[in-house]
Amino acid sequence: MDLKALLIRIRRMRQTRMTTKRREKVLDSLSAQVASKLFDPEKKGGQWATALGDHRSAILAATSEQEFEREVLMVLLTLGISHVGFYHEDLTRCTAKMALASTYVPQAFRGEQYWTFQDVHAGGPAAKAGIRPGDILLSVDDRSYRPFEHPHFSMGSTVSVEVISRANHQETKHVTIPLVAPKSGQLPYIEPDPLVQTRRLAHDTGYIKICAYPGAIGVDIANDISKSLKTLGDIRRLIIDLRGNTGGGIGILRLMSYLSPVSLPAGIFQHGKLTATSQISDQGFLLDRIPRNTLERYLLTVRYFAMLGARCITRRRLPVTLATESLGPQPFHNRIVLLINQHTASANEILLAFAKENKLAIIVGEASPGRLLAGDKIKLPYGYRLTLPVGELRTAQGNNVEGNPIAPHVPVPFDPELAREGHDNQLKVALDVVSKL
Structure with missing residues (x-):
């Protein structure tokens, strides 16, 4: 057994037995974090506080840790917003x-x-x-x-x-x-291998499937996307399959950039919101390029914190403008289909809204879930973690995706009977649509 596996198993054996007093401490800490950090423009926090008070006795009386977690989560869900979660770092209770x-x-x-x-x-x-x-x-x-x-x-x-x-x-x-060690502040997660898959579906039609965008900056996934598209060669049409991709980091900017030959603004993050913008601002930090390697990522980080430090001295906020990379014309431009389903969430919905607003692709499949708040993971006592939305993300035209699923241009529901027999009805329609572009 390697050292990583040994440390994980030791942590499992040292799990703290949750007494009523300890549960109360977790609830008190959770309540304080919700009150101070929840992004709450619709003032739903008060409703949650009332719901917690009404259910507190039942939560504390839970007969197991799984029931305790479930009861707390059910109360949190009364907020009616995405990126809310409550879980234990224990590696035995994974979805x-x-x-x-x-x-x-x-x-x-x-x-x-x-x-x-x-x-x-x-x-x-x-x-x-x-x-x-x-x-x-x-x-x-x-x-x-x-x-x-x-x-x-x-x-x-x-x-x-x-x-x-x-x-x-x-x-x-x-x-x-497999046994995996969770990264700092993140849930344990097994990444499919490979994260990016490509193949040709016809002599001039390429297909790329992307499972996730790991990493805050996404250097590796951005490079994988670029390399994978190059392996397809000279294609005139492209299907981008994002089904089951629940989001991730800023690596999605690379995929957005392949939709347009020029740099286009996606929004500006300021005062906790990504607000509408039709211009690339020169008054803040411009993120319009994914670093290619560790050195470039380091230089990007230094530049950001230098600007942030200067703004802190003058007590001014630092707006961050998100814009696509200028990757130039691609042979498949204006002949792109985005294939999505109800699990195509979070960062993907920035891409979907961007593509729809700029008329860069046809969307096929099921509606997205409409989960686009900026979330953060917060440490609580005894190994518990709280996930809360801490900011709002809006498109470049000012549209709010949170709570507003993005509908496909061509709706195609998942057919489990066909899938069970090895047929992908959604991909079949996507191929038919892209062949007519």
Whole structure:
């Protein structure tokens, strides 16, 4: 066993037993953080405080840590906004998205509701075990899960997942979940390998699928996107598959930049909001290029903090203008399709709004979820973490995506029965649409 695995297992063994007094301390700290840091333009924080008071006794009386977390989260969800979460750093209670590199949705089957796998990223634990889109989840380690109870998975384990698969055959898949150490301030997360996949769908049509944008600045993912597009060669049409991509960092700027030959403003972040702008400001920090390597990333950081320090001395805020890189004309411009679904969230919705407002691509698939607040992860006592929205992101034309899903130009719902038989109905429509551009 390597040192990383040993340290993780030691931390698991040292987990603190949560007494009522300790739970009260967690709730008090959580309440103080919500009061001081929540981005709350609609003043919903007061509603949450009332809801917490009404449910406090029940939360403290929870019979397990899982129930305690679930009860706290249910009260937080009364805020009715995205990027709100409450979880423990324990690596034994991870979601399917984190541990299996997959998503699922509720679907009716034989008159009953089941979880049905929708996105199963190639190279992730679920895909390696043979789970496919459309497979119906019956149980995990012999325990049944139905909507809206979610299974949890332990990092560094192997679980038995029973599914109904192709031709409605019942099968058991043994899913091996690697042991990963969470990065500072982040949830443990298994990245699919590779994160970027490409192939040709026709003699002049390229396809690129991007699973996530890891990293705050996104140097590696930006480079991967550029290299992958180059491997497609001379293509006149492009399908960008963002289904199951729940967001990430600023690396998405590289993908946005491939939609336009010139630099276009995406917005300006100031006073906690990304506000409308039709010009690139010279009064603040301009982020219009992803660094190519560690040195460039270091120089970017130095330049930003130098400007920020100067503004702090004069007690002025530093606006940050986000603009696309000027990558020049591409042979597929004006013949691009963005393929999305209900899991295409967060940073992706900046791209979707940008593409729609500037008429740079046709969007095919399902509506996005409308989750675009800027979130932050906050440390609480005894290993708990709170996720809160701390700022608002708006498009260059001033539109607010939060709570307003971005509708596709061509709606195509996910068909689990076709998926279970190996057919991708959404990709088929996307290919038909792009072939006519």
